[in-house]
Amino acid sequence: MTLFFYILIGIITFIAFLHAWSRKDYELSRTVVINRPKAEVYAYIRQLKKQSSWMPWFLNDPQFVIKYKGEDGKLGAASYWKGNNRVEGIQKITKLHEGKLLETELLFLRPYKSLTLNYMAVKELEPDRTKMVWGVKGVHRFPASVFMWLYGMERAIGKDFETGLQNLKQILEKK
Numbered sequence: 001m002t003l004f005f006y007i008l009i010g011i012i013t014f015i016a017f018l019h020a021w022s023r024k025d026y027e028l029s030r031t032v033v034i035n036r037p038k039a040e041v042y043a044y045i046r047q048l049k050k051q052s053s054w055m056p057w058f059l060n061d062p063q064f065v066i067k068y069k070g071e072d073g074k075l076g077a078a079s080y081w082k083g084n085n086r087v088e089g090i091q092k093i094t095k096l097h098e099g100k101l102l103e104t105e106l107l108f109l110r111p112y113k114s115l116t117l118n119y120m121a122v123k124e125l126e127p128d129r130t131k132m133v134w135g136v137k138g139v140h141r142f143p144a145s146v147f148m149w150l151y152g153m154e155r156a157i158g159k160d161f162e163t164g165l166q167n168l169k170q171i172l173e174k175k
Contacts, residue, residue, distance in 0.1 A: 028158060029135030032165035036172045038124040039099060041132055044172060045120050046073040046102050048091065054167040056160045061085055086111055091118070106136075114138065132168075134161055 034041050044050055049072050052058040058066070063084030070077035078092040088110040095103035099122070106116040116138040123131045136157070 025137070025139050027135060027137035028161065029133050030158070030161040030165055031131060031133050032169050033125065034130045034132055034169050034172050035128060036130060036175065037128055038122050038130045040175070041130045041172060042099050042102075042122045043073075045122070045132070045168070046093075046096065048072055048077055048079045048093070048104075051079075054164055054171055056163045056167070057083070057087070059167070132165065134165055136161075 049068060052064070052066060058064050058081075061083045065082050067080045068078070069080070073093075075093055075096055078090060080090050082088045087108070089106060089108040091104050091106050093102065094105045094117075095101065101122075102120045104118045106118050108114045108116070116136055119133075119135050119137075121133045121135075123133075125131050
């Protein structure tokens with residue numbers, strides 16, 4: 001019994017140490033150049049209803065259920081989503097800089113509760129070439145801080161961002 005107690009205390013101490021020393025804040029972004037005018041790219045990305053056509057999480061889960069509230073593409077518009085992979089959350093448009101930036105707040109309800117800022121920015125490179133940055137930033141709370149210290153945001157969602165941007169590029173360049 002005493003050995004079990006010491007092992008348990010050791011495991012708890014190790015997890016507490018990981019949480020204490022892990023970096024809590026994070027930011028991850030990816031960039032793509034789309035051969036379409038900036039106004040067209042921005043008009044497409046600001047629509048929450050269009051995200052299901054290019055974001056990999058929606059495309060990879062046929063059981064995804066999405067409900068919308070408010071006028072799509074406008075400040076305050078929101079979507080509620082629930083997937084088969086035990087994910088659930090709410091996304092709300094919190095900031096719009098017309099033709100330049102879209103910010104949304106992502107409240108994940110499952111698998112654990114967390115709040116994240118999602119942003120998409122566009123910049124004209126040439127009249128028919130647009131640079132788009134898609135990023136996310138936030139603060140990890142326990143137990144996510146320990147998991148992400150071991151696994152990392154890059155590994156967790158980096159490839160999904162790249163896939164999503166390539167999907168978006170293909171959709172917009174076919175128009």
